[in-house]
Amino acid sequence: MNEELLKKIKIAGAKNFDAYAQKVLEASANHGTFGMEMVDMLHDQLPRTSCANCGKCCNSISMYSLEYHRVMREVMTRWKPERVLRLIKSLLRFDLRQAQVGSESRLRCVFRDDETKVCLVHPVRPFACRIFGLLKENGQRECDNVKDLSLPEQTVKEEYLINLQAKILENSESFEPFEGKGEIHFFPFEFWFFRYLFSPERALQIYREILVPLSTPLTKMWEKQEQLPDILPSDYES
Numbered sequence: 001m002n003e004e005l006l007k008k009i010k011i012a013g014a015k016n017f018d019a020y021a022q023k024v025l026e027a028s029a030n031h032g033t034f035g036m037e038m039v040d041m042l043h044d045q046l047p048r049t050s051c052a053n054c055g056k057c058c059n060s061i062s063m064y065s066l067e068y069h070r071v072m073r074e075v076m077t078r079w080k081p082e083r084v085l086r087l088i089k090s091l092l093r094f095d096l097r098q099a100q101v102g103s104e105s106r107l108r109c110v111f112r113d114d115e116t117k118v119c120l121v122h123p124v125r126p127f128a129c130r131i132f133g134l135l136k137e138n139g140q141r142e143c144d145n146v147k148d149l150s151l152p153e154q155t156v157k158e159e160y161l162i163n164l165q166a167k168i169l170e171n172s173e174s175f176e177p178f179e180g181k182g183e184i185h186f187f188p189f190e191f192w193f194f195r196y197l198f199s200p201e202r203a204l205q206i207y208r209e210i211l212v213p214l215s216t217p218l219t220k221m222w223e224k225q226e227q228l229p230d231i232l233p234s235d236y237e238s
């Protein structure tokens with residue numbers, strides 16, 4: 001991990017808190033309610049579940065740009081400014097957010113409050129959090145503590161999930177983090193945060209030199225990645 005870059009972004013971030021708040025509001029406003037409604041529709045079409053809320057899976061997850069705006073809109077409209085500033089400060093403390101899951105390194109999700117055991121953005125949490133533990137076609141779940149709230153339990157097919165995301169995919173931003181390895185739409189919250197705080201170029205550098213090395217799943221994904229890792233329009237066009 002690039003420690004020097006990490007130090008620089010902490011200093012620059014501290015100087016830019018007010019500008020960031022303004023930038024993120026403008027960026028969300030540009031999407032209007034259309035994009036936000038699209039995200040809510042996507043989330044509403046998934047089965048509702050409950051779980052033991054142990055928080056083990058609450059490590060930094062990837063999301064679409066529209067989902068980032070949905071989360072930030074919630075935060076900026078409902079939270080007091082001092083709470084937003086606390087969130088930004090804790091986001092920059094990568095040293096405190098590192099977690100070990102078995103033999104793998106992860107970055108804890110900035111929205112998980114481990115003291116009160118809650119997700120601070122639960123009503124607008126991203127797609128990736130919502131599909132974790134859904135009943136798959138092989139009859140299994142990624143977490144055995146997840147239960148469907150409606151009965152009978154609903155099996156979710158991969159094709160169904162791909163189709164659900166089609167509209168979001170068309171309307172979300174994409175970038176190429178590693179030259180020649182293709183563009184992706186799905187980035188950690190932190191990437192989108194820095195994309196609006198600084199610039200897409202700086203956010204991509206932070207993704208490559210800090211976020212990927214901090215996360216074993218992301219490191220592994222890019223090590224073996226020879227082609228586009230994201231869903232392509234051809235995956236859902238008949």
Ligand code: SF4
Nearest residue numbers: 051052054055057143
């Ligand atoms: S889905 Fe499973 S691992 Fe994640 S918080 Fe719930 S019980 Fe814990």
Ligand code: SF4
Nearest residue numbers: 058109111112119129
């Ligand atoms: S957004 Fe909420 S549910 Fe998703 S990983 Fe973070 S704390 Fe967990």
